[in-house]
Amino acid sequence: MAVGWAKDGAVQEQIDASVADAVTEARSQLNLCKNMGDSLSHCEECEALIPEARRYAVPGVRLCINCQAEQERYGQRAGIINRRASKDSQLR
Structure with a gap:
């Protein structure tokens, strides 16, 4: 049933x-993991040792x-935004 x-x-x-x-998004993450190559010994962001x-x-x-x-x-915060909002939801 459509409204508005x-x-x-x-x-x-x-x-x-x-x-x-x-x-x-999940499939793209899987492809990234397959193509990553060898693991790093230290974090590329903070240089902490990776066990x-x-x-x-x-x-x-x-x-x-x-x-x-x-x-x-x-990533989770960015994913909760409704990018396909209808006119009805914007007017409420």
Whole structure:
């Protein structure tokens, strides 16, 4: 049921687009990991030592745990923005 300027099925289209964006982002992260090469012994951001267990568990690791967590937190904040907002949601 559409209201205002939204067409029928607009909500489902928005949900589908959000899921497609998340899948694309996840696939791009997988491709990055495959092409990273050897793990670094020290973090490329803060120069902290990356433990051997982490280098073994995550092939191609380039960041320490703290820097990786900060990068993921930033990515999650950017992902909560609704870029496909309809006119209805902007007017409310």
